[in-house]
Amino acid sequence: MLEISGAGALRRRFLDLGLRRGEVVTMIKAAPLRDPLQVSLGYGHISIRRSEASLITVEVILDGKDIRK
Amino acid sequence: MEKISVNKEIKVALAGNPNSGKTSIFNALTGAHQRVANFPGVTVEKRTGRRRYNGYNFQFVDLPGTYNLSAFSPDEKVARDFIINENPDLIINVIDSGSLERGLYLTMQLIEMGVDVVIDLNMWDEAKESGLEIDTQKLALLLGAPVVKTIGNRGQGIDGLLDAAVGLVENKDKGHRHPPVTYGPKLDDIVADLSQEISSCGSCRACRNPRWVAVRMLEGDKDIEGEILTHNRNRARVRSRLGQSIKHIRTTTKNDPEFALTEGRYGYVAGVVREVVKRPTSDRMQLSVYIDNLLTHRFWGYPIFLLLMWLIFQATFKIGAYPMDWINAGASWLQAEIGSLIPAGIISDLLINGVLGGVGAVAVFLPNIVILFLGIALLEDSGYMARAAFLMDRLMHYLGLHGKSFIPLLMGFGCNVPAIMATRTLESRRDRILTVMLIPMMSCSARLPVYVLFAGAFFGAHAGNAIFSLYLFGVAAAILMARLLQKTLLRTAETPFVMELPPYRWPTWKSIVIHMWERTRIYLNKMGGVILIASVILWGLGNFPVKKEFSQDYDAQIAQYSSQNTPEAKAEINRLQILKSSEKLEYSLIGRLGHATLPAVQPLGFTWEMGISIITGFVAKEVVVSTMGVLYHLGDETSTLIKTL
Structure with a gap:
């Protein structure tokens, strides 16, 4: 994970849930209606909307069908 | 432990993340029953409780569950202000052992505030089941705070918490200090410079913990900044130094000071966690993934x-x-x-x-x-x-x-x-x-x-x-x-x-x-009263003023028929009773309201009977039907009512 943008409450929420620079995230899947995504992060799973995830820039380390998280 | 300090008061606040099991620890400590949450943000109100232990009088306050003390949300503000203003003797920091990292982030902020902290590693059993190993001795050493393992929902480890709390209070004068949180050399220097300016005042409230104040100001905490800029004797220099520091951080880290500090703090926590945790691949998480594969499956x-x-x-x-x-x-x-x-x-x-x-x-x-x-x-x-x-x-x-x-x-x-x-x-x-x-x-x-x-x-x-x-x-x-x-x-x-x-x-x-x-109790307390009072008021509206004179003498007629025991007589009694209640209802306040609101409902094609029925419908919607039955003199039979309408 390279860069996190976004402001205020959302950004703080990211950090509270452990989303921060240098962290390795793994895309697990999207919800059946395609919107919220399920992402694994170190020790747990989180759910995140696409609009929220688009504020995060990632670098692809392995494989990866979906590049833009 | 000496027993000289009998009846000594110890004021303890419970702080921790949502989901950390803080409420169950609070219950176990005080014996009060509350709701135990498995989802963020349930404890909003302040709850207090007492406990006597080894001659000490403990007073507990359950702070709202937060990840943070940045005072941006009301919950965070409540927690922060309580710690600043009420000055608890110590804080029991409840942490879900399974997500130590996130919990410790809050711990760092508590330590920075300069309060004494007992670290409670809760849900120890679950962490252990999932194969997590935490070196508690090392953790206590690194943070300079006692660490106690608990299983809140089974009440295990509670005495350990109380013992640790007593130990902290009794040894306060021995200078039990937490090592300072570090943000990396660059940021540490900037924080140190700013805190020096703040402490040179020497008389205001903020000077007692200049480092924390400096960090908070850099993080953009307007409350703290306001306090400094009105009470600190050195305010002019603090202000200019703050401006310089913020610029300095922006240029060196290419980041907002707030996030630079947050990331710095997280970095520190990550370092601590790396030292104390051994984490094998978790079976439980794996099991969860399997269950998820089914429960959030694309088709199923x-x-x-x-x-x-x-x-x-x-x-x-x-x-x-x-x-x-x-x-x-x-x-x-x-x-x-x-x-x-x-x-x-x-x-x-x-x-x-x-x-x-x-x-x-x-x-x-x-x-x-x-x-x-x-x-x-x-x-x-x-x-x-x-x-x-x-x-x-x-x-x-x-x-x-x-x-x-x-x-x-x-x-x-x-x-x-x-x-x-x-x-x-x-x-x-x-x-x-x-x-x-x-x-x-x-x-x-x-x-x-x-x-x-x-x-x-x-x-x-x-x-x-x-x-x-x-x-x-x-x-x-x-x-x-x-x-x-x-x-x-x-x-x-x-x-x-x-x-x-x-x-x-x-x-x-x-x-x-x-x-x-807990939920049922809330219903009975909060809603029960309202429903009860509303019912009594509506009853009053439907019965006053009391109608004494009816268009016919129903009672006499009913009495007359009741001596006969034929089906016709019963039907007649029923009819008379309905006629009577209909007149009574029309005469009552509700009936008058129905008539009075007629101009408002008439354009909708309603009659006064419907107006009255709508008012009685406030109690319960199905009552509308029975009221109409009475007013149209038909009784409860929906089918006949349908025909009449």
Whole structure:
């Protein structure tokens, strides 16, 4: 994970849930209606909307069908 | 331990993340029963409790669950202000051992504030089961704070917490200090410079902990900045130094100072965690992934979700109907008993129809609420609730709501009262308000008799379609209303959706019972009173002023017929009684209100009978039908009423 943008409450929420620079995230899947995504992060799973995830820039380390998280 | 300090007061605050089991620790410490949460942000109010232990009088305060003390949300502000203003002797920092990193982030902030901290590694059993190993001795050494392992929902380790608290208080003078949190050399220097400027004042409140104040100012805490700039004697230099520091951080880290510091703090925590935790690949997480593969599956996810919703809905309203009948029967029996004990008159009428009727109206919802919250507690504690939100979020997001709002809205089709109670599971106030405003648009089951009546009267053979479109119309109105409210009254930003998907776990009976009881208690306390008072008021409106003179002498006629025992006589008595109550109702305040509001409802094609029925419908929607029956002199038969209309 390279860069996190976004402001205020959302950004703080990211950090509270452990989303921060240098962290390795793994895309697990999207919800059946395609919107919220399920992402694994170190020790747990989180759910995140696409609009929220688009504020995060990632670098692809392995494989990866979906590049833009 | 010496026992000289008998009756010494120790003031303890409990701080911790949402989901850390803080409430169960609080319960175990004080013996008070509360709701145990498995989802963020449930403890909002301040709860206190006491405990005597080894001659010490402990006083506990349960702070709202937060990840942070940055005072940006009301919960965080409550927690921070309590620590600053009330000066607790120490803080028990409850941490979910399974997510140590996030918990320690809060710990760092507590330590920075300069309070003494006992670290409570809660849910130790679960962490252990999942194969997590935490070196508690090393952790205590690194943080300079005692570390205690607990299992809150089984009450284990509580004495250890109390012992550690006593130990801290008794050794306070020995200078039990936490090592300072470091942010990396660059940031540390900047913080040190700023805190030096602050402390050179030497007299204001903030000087007592200049480092924390410096950090908070850099993080953009306006409260703290305001205090410094009014009380600090060195304020001019502090202000210019603050400006320089902020610029300095921006250029060196290419980041806002707030986030530079947050990341620095997280970096420090990550370092600590790396030192003390051994984490093998977790079986439990793996198991969760398997369960998720089924429960949030692309095809099976929704059928399973709908099945679960259907089960909860049916259980709440179908199974709940049996105890509801018993309660109704019990109330009628009691009413009859009292009626035979007290001579008929205004007082017995108040007791029987006003008060008992009101109590009955309150009690009748109890089965629904208990069963619904049993279901919700099961969903929350097992971890499925987060998945339900995950599945439904796309749709709910369109209404500007969080995925979790779906369940209260769905329950609205059963009955609005428990549905509105169910909104208590939502985190943000805005979501709760919006959801509560939408619930009345969902056609609850009590409205069905009213629909049947009117659809039957006006649409005849197409009644079924008419009723169905009424339901659809309600949903459409709700969608419209949600879009409208978002653009007008509730313009505050939508709550961020990002949330944890906790690993699945078996719910414990104890926690579920506490859940249910807590919600039921809230219902009885908060809603019960309102419903009861409203029932008595409506009873009064329907009975005053008392009509003494009727157009015919009904009582005499009824008495005359009651001596005969033929079916015709019974029918005649029934007819006379209906005529009598009809006149009585028309004469009462409600009847007058019905007449008075006629100009308002007439354009809709309503008659005064309908106006009155709408008013009595405030008590319960199905009452509309029976009131109309009385007013049109027809009794309870819907079919004849349909014909008349």
